[in-house]
Each structure stands twice: as structure tokens, then as C-alpha cells.
């Protein structure tokens with residue numbers, strides 16, 4: 001996968017930018033608040049279908065303007081393709097998406113065409129953070145490989161919202177709850193089981209890749225293990241059996257209603273999942289050093305790239321937002337070795353130095369200038 005060029009109009013603080021990228025490392029260099037992350041956010045939108053910062057479409061339009069436009073040309077190994085996203089500012093109007101000039105109807109249809117692995121400082125705390133960070137890791141990675149996963153996840157979240165609203169309302173009026181809870185519980189169990197199976201499978205693949213990475217980094221002294229943890233009261237391996245998971249989840253969702261009403265929320269399902277990460281058999285979150293935790297996070301992000309490569313035959317584009325400056329010399333060196341030969345777009349405030357061969361683009365107040373190529 002090769003991102004060849006990006007054109008932005010009125011995107012965040014970028015009035016207009018037309019940037020071409022080489023096949024190796026491109027460093028986007030500039031002071032704080034100049035537009036470095038904004039550029040990566042735009043590139044990443046073509047991979048995820050939405051802003052990785054969680055911004056709504058209209059928030060990315062340059063203040064007081066009527067629209068934003070983003071275009072990207074990339075090579076997917078077969079041919080060049082141009083994706084375009086047009087974001088109108090008018091309330092009620094929706095974005096327009098095109099693939100080589102042909103309209104794309106749904107966001108889910110765009111995802112998976114251009115693939116990228118985003119790595120930002122928050123990801124360095126993937127291990128210390130609560131379960132949500134690891135669920136997001138799974139969701140973002142699997143969605144790009146399997147667009148149907150994203151569609152199921154969207155459905156699941158919609159059903160979960162309905163079920164939670166019903167639970168909240170039950171304190172005042174129990175009747176609507178009693179009448180419809182079975183329907184929402186069965187929907188949640190059905191969609192949830194599909195998510196569990198995909199997450200179990202992906203976690204196993206990440207585990208294998210992280211283990212290989214660690215053998216490499218530590219000469220086999222440290223053995224990591226990643227285990228998918230579902231919330232349907234089953235053994236890990238049983239999460240591959242969607243019929244069983246659906247049944248087990250449904251039973252849980254139908255037999256503890258007073259507890260759920262007391263808690264005011266749905267207590268079982270993939271929204272409670274986690275990945276247990278251990279190093280030499282000890283839970284990494286509590287026993288690994290900060291350095292080891294960071295190495296694990298790096299290995300998980302590299303795994304995301306390896307798995308994408310296994311499935312598609314091509315490495316995704318790596319987007320590093322300010323991560324190198326966060327790493328010590330050894331980890332920085334390791335990361336650079338591992339991404340050698342792949343396309344990387346990275347941002348930094350500091351000059352990179354250390355003989356890294358890269359194209360350099362500087363950015364000042366949303367204006368990008370090619371410095372070296």
C-alpha cells in the first residue's frame with residue numbers, strides 16, 4: 001500500500017495543501033499547533049472512515065468556511081486509486097465519498113480500501129490503560145480488515161444504546177422493559193457473538209506476532225501472552241463458537257434484570273471485553289516495568305501491520321504521530337529497523353537527526369513545504 005499524494009482544502013487549519021509522498025519515510029516537521037496531526041488525521045480518515053480524534057465531520061472544516069475537501073491517491077498493488085471526501089458545512093447535509101469518481105454509498109464501503117496503522121503517544125499506554133483502549137485497538141484493526149465487522153459493531157452499539165435506555169427507563173416504568181427486553185437481549189447476544197469470534201481470532205494472531213517480536217527484542221528472555229477475555233462466562237477458546245456464545249450471552253442478559261436495573265446499564269457483552277496481557281506469566285499491567293509495557297505496545301502496533309500484510313499481501317502505511325520522541329534510544333532504533341522498507345509518515349517537533357534517511361516536509365501555520373527529498 002502506497003499513499004502517493006494528498007490534497008486538502010479547508011481542512012482544520014490547512015487552507016490548501018497538495019503533498020506528494022515517497023515510498024519510504026516522510027517526516028512532517030514543525031512547531032506545536034501548526035497542523036502536523038491534522039494532516040495525519042486527514043490521511044487516517046481514508047483508512048478508518050472517520051477522524052481518529054473522534055471529531056464530527058463538521059468540526060474538521062476550517063473555521064467559518066462552508067466545506068472541507070480531502071483527496072488521496074494511493075496504489076493498492078494493482079492500480080492507482082483516488083478517494084475523495086467532500087464535507088459540506090450546512091446542517092443536515094452529509095458527506096460525499098468517491099472512489100475514482102464513483103460514489104461510495106456507505107462509510108463501511110470505503111473502509112478497507114486504503115489501509116493504515118496509526119501509532120500515537122496514547123498507544124504507548126495500551127497496556128496501562130483500562131480495557132476500553134484495548135477494545136478500541138481491536139475494533140480499529142479488525143474493521144480495516146473486515147468491513148463487515150465494522151457494520152456489526154455499529155449495529156451492536158445501536159442495540160446496546162437501546163437496551164441501556166430501556167434499563168434506565170425501567171426504574172420509573174417497568175412495563176415497556178418487560179415487554180421488549182427479550183427482543184433487545186437476543187439482538188445484543190446475536191451481534192455480540194459475532195464480535196467475540198472475530199476478536200478472539202484477531203487476538204490470537206496478535207499474540208503470535210507480539211511473541212515473535214519479543215523473542216527478537218529480548219533474545220527470548222521475556223515471553224508475552226495476550227489472551228482474549230470475553231464476558232459471557234466461557235473459556236477463551238469457546239468464544240469461537242458463535243452459537244454457544246449467543247446462547248450464553250442471551251441467558252446472562254435474561255436472568256439478571258434486577259441487577260442490571262440497579263446498575264443502570266447492560267452488564268454483559270463485548271462492550272465489557274478485554275485482552276489480558278502477561279509477560280513471563282505475570283499480568284503486565286501490574287508487574288511489567290514502564291519500558292516493558294511500552295515495548296509490548298510497540299509490538300502490538302507492529303502486529304497490526306503484520307496481520308494486515310498477511311491478509312492483503314501488502315504492508316499498510318504507518319502513521320506515527322509524535323511517537324519517536326517518546327521512546328528511548330533502543331526502542332526508537334528497534335522501531336525504525338522494523339519499519340525499514342515500508343512507507344511511514346511521521347510527525348515530529350524535534351529535528352530527527354541520527355542519520356535517518358527520509359523526505360522532510362515542514363509545516364508552519366497549516367502551510368506545508370517540501371524541505372528535502
Ligand SMILES: Nc1ncnc2c1ncn2[C@@H]1O[C@H](COP(=O)(O)OP(=O)(O)O)[C@@H](O)[C@H]1O
Pocket residue numbers: 011012013014030031032033034035036037038039059060061062063
Ligand atoms: N476546524 C478547524 N479550523 C481551523 N483550525 C483548526 C480547526 N481544528 C483545529 N484547528 C487548529 O489546528 C491547530 C492544531 O493542529 P495540530 O495538527 O493538532 O497541531 P500539531 O502540529 O501540534 O500536531 C490548532 O491551532 C487548532 O486551533
Ligand SMILES: [Mg+2]
Pocket residue numbers: 036037038321322
Ligand atoms: Mg500533534
